[in-house]
Structures are given as structure tokens and as C-alpha cells.
Amino acid sequence: MESKPAILKILDGLTVILLVVATGLVFFYAPEEAVMGQVQRVFYFHVAAGWVGMLGFLVAAVAGIIYLRSGRHNWDIVGLSAVEIGMIFAFINIVTGSIWARPIWNTWWTWDPRLTTATIMELIYAAYLMLRQGIEDADRRARFGAVYAIVGFLSVPLTFFSARLFRTIHPVVIGTNQPGAEGSFDMTPRMLQTFLFSLLTFTFIFADLLWHRIRLGKLAEKVEQLKLREV
Amino acid sequence: MLFQLLHDAPAETTGYMIAGYTVIFGLMLAYLVSLVLRRRNLEQDLEVLEDLEKKD
16 A cells, blocks of 8 residues: 655645634734625635635646646546536635625625626536546547546636636626626735635645545556456 | 614525525535545446456
């Protein structure tokens, strides 16, 4: 059995420490927002989760390009792992957004451009996972996964820029806000520090989870090969 | 004065914040557990397959 590398153990520890500190900053350092109240604290991890979702899909697209050029199966494992993690965090982003929207927009859900594109993005990657399951041949599955991850990535910039390109009620954190945005706020220095620290923490969470998921993928491949040899 | 204080106070949205963080930590924990369980199952499978290979 392969033991866990020392660097991964250090990364595990560092990630846990960062998450504890980020949680402390969110609840005890960042001030309560003057209009929205406590629910605004969801913002820090809501945006950070969205960032990790998009980062996961970017890594999957890059892994897809490298796989198509090199043909090395390890890159297929990287792509699959990144999509799986990206989907979890994009889902967290959508659900927490809905919870935040309820008291601020007075509805759990509205087909606003940002919410719609985020949902489409999530569904595109859900289809990626489902369609992969239906392909028996490992090489074909990897090739399909690589091409799909590259093409599917088009949905990511569309989601990111939707709040800037279209008329939307979703607030924009970085850059100019839309006049019709509901729930926007000016970040105080403490809010900005907490926000940036949360982004850093979630980037570490992504790296840590990705490493663990890649190791799992390699183990699954080893088991699969042994099973085929037994047959 | 009291009206002014009530009027200027932030909205009472603590319940939504708790719900949001429950979802965040709950889903992250669930994913972590799924990674651990999948790894444990694969390690058991690997052990069985390696034993079978030795016997052959």
C-alpha cells in the first residue's frame, strides 16, 4: 500500500489551519454588514467556492489539452479529479447563493443571467461525469473526457462575465457594479482582508483535495488493471 | 430614539447565515468522507486481487 507523501501531510495540516483561521476571520474579524446583517458573511465562502469551481474546470481543460498532446493517462485522472472537485464547489456556490438571495432578493431563485449560466455550467460538468460512465474503453473515455473538458470550459468565462455583460441583479464584487444589482455593498478593509484570505484558503483546499483525488484515481486504475488481468 | 435604533439596525438574517455555513461545511465534509470511503474500498479490493494473483 502506498504511504502518504510527507508534503501532502504538510499540505493537509496547513489547509486545516488556514480553514480554521479563515472561519475565525469570517465570524470574529469581519464586521457585520450594515443593511443585510449576518447573512452577508456567507459572501466570503460563497465567492471562494465559486472560484474553486471555476479553477477546477480550468485545470480540467488544461489537463485535457496536455492529455491530447501527450496521450498520458495520468492527465485523464487529473482532469476527472478536477471536474469532480469543481462540481462540488460550484454546487456549494449555487446553494449558498440561493440561501443568501432569500432574505435579500426575497426569493430562493430567479432566472437571472448569472444564476442561469452557473446552473448551465454545473449541468455541463454533471453530463461530463455521466457520459464518461457510459464509455467502456479507457482510451476512448480519456479522449472524450479531454475534448469535453476543453469545449465545456467555454461555459466558465460565460458564467464569470455574465454579471458584467448582461443586465442582472447579481452584484459584482470586482469592478463596476450594475445599477440594478441587489445586495451589493462596499467592502471595508477588514471585509477585503477576510475575502482575500478566504480565496487563498479555498485555493489550498482545492490543491489538497486534488492531490488526494488524483491518488485515488491512480489507485482505482491499478485495481482496474488487476481485475482485467484476473479476467 | 427607539424607532431610530430599530430602523437603522441591520436585517435579522442570522438563520440564513447558519444555513449557508451548514451547507458549506456539510458538503465539504461529505466529499471528504466519500474520498476516505472510496479509498478504503479500493485498498480492500487491491488486497484481495493481490492475494488472488499470488495464489495463481
